[in-house]
Amino acid sequence: MNRIEASYLIETxxxxxxxxxxxxxxxxxxxxxxxxxxxxxxxxxHAARVESIELLDSVDAPSLPMPTRPQPPGTRYQRARVxxxxxxxxxxxxxxxxxxxxxxxxxxxxxxxGLRLLDVSLPHAFAEACPGPQFGIDGTRRLxxxxxxxxxxxxxxxSVGLSPDATAEVVKExxxxxxxxxxxxxxxxxxxxxxFTERVDAIMPLVLEHEQLxxxxxxxxxxxTGEIDEMRRHHxxxxxxxxxxxxxxxxxxxxxxxxxxxxxxxxxxxGHRAGWGMFSREPLLGMDFAAWQTFWRLAGVDxxxxxxxxxxxxxxxxxxxxxxxxxxxxxxxxxxxxHTVMPVFSSNQTACQAIDTCRAxxxxxxxxxxxxxxxxxxxxxxxxxxxSLRQAYDAAARGISLADHAxxxxxxxQALETFCP
Amino acid sequence: MNRIEASYLIETxxxxxxxxxxxxxxxxxxxxxxxxxxxxxxxxxHAARVESIELLDSVDAPSLPMPTRPQPPGTRYQRARVxxxxxxxxxxxxxxxxxxxxxxxxxxxxxxxGLRLLDVSLPHAFAEACPGPQFGIDGTRRLxxxxxxxxxxxxxxxSVGLSPDATAEVVKExxxxxxxxxxxxxxxxxxxxxxFTERVDAIMPLVLEHEQLxxxxxxxxxxxTGEIDEMRRHHxxxxxxxxxxxxxxxxxxxxxxxxxxxxxxxxxxxGHRAGWGMFSREPLLGMDFAAWQTFWRLAGVDxxxxxxxxxxxxxxxxxxxxxxxxxxxxxxxxxxxxHTVMPVFSSNQTACQAIDTCRAxxxxxxxxxxxxxxxxxxxxxxxxxxxSLRQAYDAAARGISLADHAxxxxxxxQALETFCP
Numbered sequence: 001m002n003r004i005e006a007s008y009l010i011e012t013x014x015x016x017x018x019x020x021x022x023x024x025x026x027x028x029x030x031x032x033x034x035x036x037x038x039x040x041x042x043x044x045x046h047a048a049r050v051e052s053i054e055l056l057d058s059v060d061a062p063s064l065p066m067p068t069r070p071q072p073p074g075t076r077y078q079r080a081r082v083x084x085x086x087x088x089x090x091x092x093x094x095x096x097x098x099x100x101x102x103x104x105x106x107x108x109x110x111x112x113x114g115l116r117l118l119d120v121s122l123p124h125a126f127a128e129a130c131p132g133p134q135f136g137i138d139g140t141r142r143l144x145x146x147x148x149x150x151x152x153x154x155x156x157x158x159s160v161g162l163s164p165d166a167t168a169e170v171v172k173e174x175x176x177x178x179x180x181x182x183x184x185x186x187x188x189x190x191x192x193x194x195x196f197t198e199r200v201d202a203i204m205p206l207v208l209e210h211e212q213l214x215x216x217x218x219x220x221x222x223x224x225t226g227e228i229d230e231m232r233r234h235h236x237x238x239x240x241x242x243x244x245x246x247x248x249x250x251x252x253x254x255x256x257x258x259x260x261x262x263x264x265x266x267x268x269x270x271g272h273r274a275g276w277g278m279f280s281r282e283p284l285l286g287m288d289f290a291a292w293q294t295f296w297r298l299a300g301v302d303x304x305x306x307x308x309x310x311x312x313x314x315x316x317x318x319x320x321x322x323x324x325x326x327x328x329x330x331x332x333x334x335x336x337x338x339h340t341v342m343p344v345f346s347s348n349q350t351a352c353q354a355i356d357t358c359r360a361x362x363x364x365x366x367x368x369x370x371x372x373x374x375x376x377x378x379x380x381x382x383x384x385x386x387x388s389l390r391q392a393y394d395a396a397a398r399g400i401s402l403a404d405h406a407x408x409x410x411x412x413x414q415a416l417e418t419f420c421p
Numbered sequence: 422m423n424r425i426e427a428s429y430l431i432e433t434x435x436x437x438x439x440x441x442x443x444x445x446x447x448x449x450x451x452x453x454x455x456x457x458x459x460x461x462x463x464x465x466x467h468a469a470r471v472e473s474i475e476l477l478d479s480v481d482a483p484s485l486p487m488p489t490r491p492q493p494p495g496t497r498y499q500r501a502r503v504x505x506x507x508x509x510x511x512x513x514x515x516x517x518x519x520x521x522x523x524x525x526x527x528x529x530x531x532x533x534x535g536l537r538l539l540d541v542s543l544p545h546a547f548a549e550a551c552p553g554p555q556f557g558i559d560g561t562r563r564l565x566x567x568x569x570x571x572x573x574x575x576x577x578x579x580s581v582g583l584s585p586d587a588t589a590e591v592v593k594e595x596x597x598x599x600x601x602x603x604x605x606x607x608x609x610x611x612x613x614x615x616x617f618t619e620r621v622d623a624i625m626p627l628v629l630e631h632e633q634l635x636x637x638x639x640x641x642x643x644x645x646t647g648e649i650d651e652m653r654r655h656h657x658x659x660x661x662x663x664x665x666x667x668x669x670x671x672x673x674x675x676x677x678x679x680x681x682x683x684x685x686x687x688x689x690x691x692g693h694r695a696g697w698g699m700f701s702r703e704p705l706l707g708m709d710f711a712a713w714q715t716f717w718r719l720a721g722v723d724x725x726x727x728x729x730x731x732x733x734x735x736x737x738x739x740x741x742x743x744x745x746x747x748x749x750x751x752x753x754x755x756x757x758x759x760h761t762v763m764p765v766f767s768s769n770q771t772a773c774q775a776i777d778t779c780r781a782x783x784x785x786x787x788x789x790x791x792x793x794x795x796x797x798x799x800x801x802x803x804x805x806x807x808x809s810l811r812q813a814y815d816a817a818a819r820g821i822s823l824a825d826h827a828x829x830x831x832x833x834x835q836a837l838e839t840f841c842p
Contacts (some may be wrong), residue, residue, distance in 0.1 A: 014499045027608065038579055041788035045613070046582030064702045067737040090615050097610040097672035098645050100695045104607060107698025115698075138489065157452040158459055160511045161467030164457065186525060187448065189518040191512050193467070225517050228649060228681035252520035254675005260649040274521045277528025277536075281485045282703040313529035316488040325677040 002315045003085040005051065005104045005121040006291070011079045016053055019111040022084050026046035027106050028086060040087050046090055046155060051083040053388030062113030063284035069110045076368035077113050093129035098122075103287060103371055104371060114284025117291045122298075124336050128420050130298035131259060132331075132339045135268040139365045140342050142246045143268065147215035149397065150391045153181030153219075153370040155346065160187045164194055175210040175218055177375070177382030181368055184223035186249045186274045192200055196224070196234050197354075204241040221247040221303075223269035224261075231261050240264055248301070249274035255299050262300025267311055270344070271301035281314065289323040293341075297331055303342045303368060309356050311347035321360035328364060341369050350374030351412055352420035355393035365397055377415050388415035424506040426472065426542040427523045432484055432535030432705055434492045437474055440532040441503050445469035446529050449507060463784035467511055472504040483534030484705035490531045498534050510825045514550035516719055517676050519543075522709060535705025538712045543719075545757050551719035552680060553752075553760045556689040558787045559687055561723060561763050563691065564665045566637035567601050570818065573810045574602025574791040575642075576767065581608045585615055596631040598796070598803030602789055605644035607670045607695045617645070617655050627661040642668035642691035642724075652682050660687055669722070672696035676720050677837075683721030691765070692722035710744040714762075717759070718752055723761045724789060730777050732768035741766075742781035749785060764788050767786065771795030772833055773841035775813035776823060786818055800835050807837035 014017040028133040029038055056079040063077070081285060103117050135143065136396035138346070146369040156170055158163070174182055190196040199223055212218040224234040225245045232347075235246050247270040248258055254338055263268060263380060280287040293304055306323035307315050323343065330338035348354060349371040378385030395405035406413035433440040449469035450459055477500040484498070512518040524538050540782055551692040556564065558559060563571055577583070577591055595603055611617040622641055632638040645667045650676070656667050668691040669679055681689060700707040728736050728745040744764070753757035765776060771794040792810060799806030812833040816826035823841075829833035 006839060027662070028581060034753060037583065037591075042582055043577070046579070061791040064735070065704060066735055067740075069736055073694075083511045091611060091612045094610060094612075094647055094671065096648070096673040097608070097612075098608075100607045100646060100670040100693075102669070103699065104673075104695035105698070107696065107702060108728070108736060110733065110735040112735075116531065130606065134743055148514050158463070158467070160449060162458065170458075175801070186521045187511065187518070189512065189515060189521075191510060191515075191518075226515055226677070227517070231677070249517065249521040249525070252517040252525075252673075253677040255650070255678070256647070256649050257677030257681070258675075260678070272446070274525035275528065277526070278524065280709050281528060282706050285488060285703050285706070286699050291562075311489070312531065312535075313526070314487055314489055315529060319488075411445040417619075 002088050002096065002123050003081060004088060004123065005085045007081060007083045007118040009079065009114065009284065010112055010113050011059070011077050013062070013075045013077050013220060013334055014111055016055065016078055016080050017050070020050045020053060020084070020111060021214065022111050022258060023106050024050050025082055026109060027101055027104065028090060034400055041088055045339040046087060049082050050087045050135060051085050055079040056080055056400050062114050066110060066113055079111065081118070088123050088125055092342045093125040095295060096132055097261060098220060099255060101293060107285070112275045116284055117287035117333060119288065119290045122296045124332060125330050126298060129334045131262045131300040132298060132337055132338055133300055133302045133341050134262065134265065135302045136340055137342050140219070140268055143217065144180055144219040145255035149365050149390065150186045151180040151219070151368040152386050153183065153368050154372060154375050155185055155370055156188070157182050157185070159185035162194060164198040164202040167194060167199055171203050172206050172218070173382055175206060178386045179218060181219045181221070181370070183221035183247055184368065185225060188223070188274045189223045189225045190230070190234070196222070197237050200237055200241050200243065204243055206258050208242050219245045219246055221245040223249070225249040225253055228257055228260060231257070233260065235265055235267065243267065245270055247272055250296055250301065255295060258296065258301065259299040268302035269300060270303045271305065273297055273305045275280070287318070290326040291342040293323070293326050294331060297339045301341060303344050306343045306345060308345040308347045308349045309353045315349055317356070324360055324367070328361070344370060346370040348373070350419035351392035351402065351415035354396040358393065364391065366396065369393070374415070377418070378411070379418055380411055384411040384414065423509050423544050425509060425519065426504060426506045428502060428504045428539040430502055430535065430537040430539055430705065431533055432480070432498050433533050434498050435482070435532055437476065437499055437501050441471045441474060441505070442526050443530060445471050445505055447530060448522055448525065449511060454654045455803070464571065465607060466507060468504050469507045469617065477501055485534050487531060487534055498565065500535070500840050502539070509544050509546055514544070514546040516551055516680060520676060520716060521653065526539045528706070537705055538708035539713045540711045540712065545753060547719060548755060548757045552683045553719060553720040553758055554721055554723045554762050555683065556723045557688065557761055558763050561591050561689055564638065565601055565640040570786050570811065571814050572601040572640070572789040574604065574789050575600060575793060575796050575809050576606055576791055577609070578606070578793055580606035581612065582610040582614060585619040585623040588615060588620055589627060592624050592625050592641070594803055596627060599807050602640045602642070604610070604642035604668055604691060604790070604791065607644060607646070607693045610644045610646045611651070614817060617643070617664050618658050620780070621658055623666065624815065625664055629663050638665055640666045642666040644670070646670040646674055649681060651677055651683050652678070656682065656686055656688065662760050666691055668693055668696045671717055671722065678722040679717065679722065689723035690721060691724045692717055694726045710740070711747040712802065714744070715748050715752065718760045718762055722762060724765050727766060729762045729766040729768045729770045730774045734768055737821060745781055746783065746790070749782070749787065762833050765780070765791060766793040769794070770835035771840035772809045772813035772823065775810070775817040779817035786814065790814070795836070798839070799832070800839055801832055805832040805835065808832040
């Protein structure tokens with residue numbers, strides 16, 4: 001395949017085929033009116049093509065306001081799923097120009113009262129040009145010493161405000177509790193009250209000491225989000241201190257920054273999606289997670305946040321499940337790389353969601369589950385909280401109900417009683 | 422001022438004060454339930470504060486779907502303009518962590534059926550830590566030799582598909598036509614059909630030759646959007662070839678990439694906003710241009726696209742005017758830097774919009790006006806098209822009506838007849 005393909009959900013008061021041609025024109029040759037240079041051969045070589053149009057329902061009000069082209073009362077707004085394609089020749093395997101092409105000016109076209117990028121399929125040239133995940137699922141398991149089942153993790157709280165020493169105290173408790181994974185909050189990067197290098201220096205000796213005792217290095221995702229040179233420097237500091245993961249707020253840093261970091265990086269990149277709601281909460285705007293994650297996997301992240309089932313945010317369980325499955329779906333057909341990454345579940349996670357989360361993962365357990373209250377507020381303490389999550393996911397993997405499994409697993413029983421009324 | 426402030430437009434079915442406290446909690450200490458570590462003193466030092474709430478209208482349906490918390494029929498959704506503040510101490514003057522804080526997870530909170538970032542005010546520490554524009558308005562005027570009035574420019578069309586030589590032929594015609602500014606399309610970066618360095622090498626000798634004849638170097642914004650090392654290499658190539666501007670698709674590259682480029686860069690950065698519709702088209706989601714441009718000015722762009730009046734897209738004239746004014750509004754109070762940048766008008770621009778555009782700019786003419794058809798489709802040819810725009814903006818600056826000015830300015834008269842029915 002030498003064409004880039006993308007599907008969109010669109011909504012338009014105009015003739016759908018015509019509106020799609022405007023979209024294809026805007027994102028390739030650039031003018032709907034043909035210029036002299038645009039011979040038939042030129043168009044054949046460079047124009048984007050409308051590959052298919054599947055009409056959906058129509059609605060009586062536009063999903064997005066159309067101030068410059070209000071329609072008469074009674075107008076219907078037709079929705080459709082459309083597939084466009086572009087010649088690779090137009091942009092080459094450039095991730096940022098791919099973004100500007102598939103998710104650029106077209107959102108502003110006045111032909112549309114709704115436009116959302118759904119998914120992206122790419123020629124193999126992108127697999128060759130883009131770094132892709134360096135560690136992925138296998139590398140994360142190897143570095144964390146968790147051979148099977150989810151990595152059970154947590155986020156340091158309060159999110160922001162703890163000094164390096166106070167952070168280290170929290171980490172110490174978590175290590176003692178038998179946790180697999182710890183992460184900084186996305187608000188905690190390199191603020192004056194908790195300078196990055198001091199935080200690493202306070203935490204890593206504890207992690208290494210714990211490794212000496214247990215043989216397992218707990219993975220700590222240090223938030224290196226920042227300027228390019230700062231991210232490289234902080235990555236190097238984590239590496240030198242014996243750490244095994246760095247975290248980046250992807251939307252805040254951007255594609256070029258993450259891809260650059262990946263080429264320099266010797267540790268897994270934990271991809272935080274802060275700001276994702278902006279891209280996704282209006283169903284007729286932005287993009288699906290399936291499209292968004294394609295860019296970041298190509299740029300080289302190893303873990304991707306997908307929210308959690310029964311979360312404290314506004315996202316539905318179906319949406320969370322689709323995001324998790326997207327992370328595990330190969331980006332390229334063999335012999336191209338699959339570039340699968342580990343989905344990270346978070347937000348209100350306790351033992352209660354284990355069965356449904358396992359089902360959402362299609363039975364796979366290649367995930368990181370981060371729980372706050374589900375661990376910290378467990379009546380038996382942190383260690384019991386961690387164990388309750390492991391027991392729950394173990395039951396889920398073996399097809400045993402949580403209630404049955406709780407009969408001879410006390411921490412799970414306590415968790416069910418406390419968290420799953 | 423040692424706090425970061427931001428205003429939001431929100432919509433919620435809950436008690437507004439309570440919903441805002443959730444928002445402030447999520448984006449600072451991180452938990453609505455107080456943890457043991459969160460003493461009063463800790464909260465005072467690190468919690469985000471709700472500074473003010475201005476109630477607006479209420480509506481009977483949520484602007485954004487709330488799948489996880491549907492409300493009973495009859496629920497009202499209250500809108501409000503709210504102002505939050507954060508201690509600088511939490512994050513330090515970090516642009517990317519600022520983005521993760523002000524425009525992060527809060528968009529997903531299920532308390533809100535609408536949430537939009539409106540504007541941002543920052544402590545002076547950000548002026549010291551972030552590069553800001555290197556050339557801005559004065560530098561752009563100096564390099565382009567346009568002392569007053571708008572820079573009259575165009576975008577090379579077809580957007581994508583021309584070879585380097587074919588692109589150079591278009592540039593030759595534009596130079597002969599007396600244009601001030603030429604730019605690549607955002608779809609044209611470094612594709613196989615038009616490799617970047619070959620394009621620069623085909624174009625720059627013409628620009629330099631034209632400079633020899635006229636004493637003015639026409640500014641060509643070469644689109645260097647790409648990976649970090651590629652952008653640096655391409656910038657260096659433009660610089661070595663005698664060029665005077667580089668262009669970046671900001672949303673596609675990201676904050677860290679642009680800020681890094683700026684620190685390396687010796688040329689003005691022309692900031693393209695492709696993808697902006699995603700952030701802005703739903704009025705109760707995303708962010709206003711006033712907020713968005715704050716980040717990019719701090720990162721160091723010199724020009725920012727603002728669309729154009731009577732454009733071919735879906736944006737209203739009021740919104741375009743507000744964006745243009747935002748570019749000219751100082752980012753910091755004196756003695757801090759103003760960091761003003763040149764707004765770039767585009768999309769369906771002809772002589773017709775001159776009076777209204779001047780008014781939108783508050784009478785200032787520090788702008789780039791790019792026109793396609795308004796130049797190319799002028800009945801007198803390219804040179805006449807360029808002159809018609811200059812005449813129109815000259816009339817606007819002098820408070821003369823276009824019709825009056827057209828009496829003794831033939832190219833303007835032709836433009837009015839052709840483009841402004």
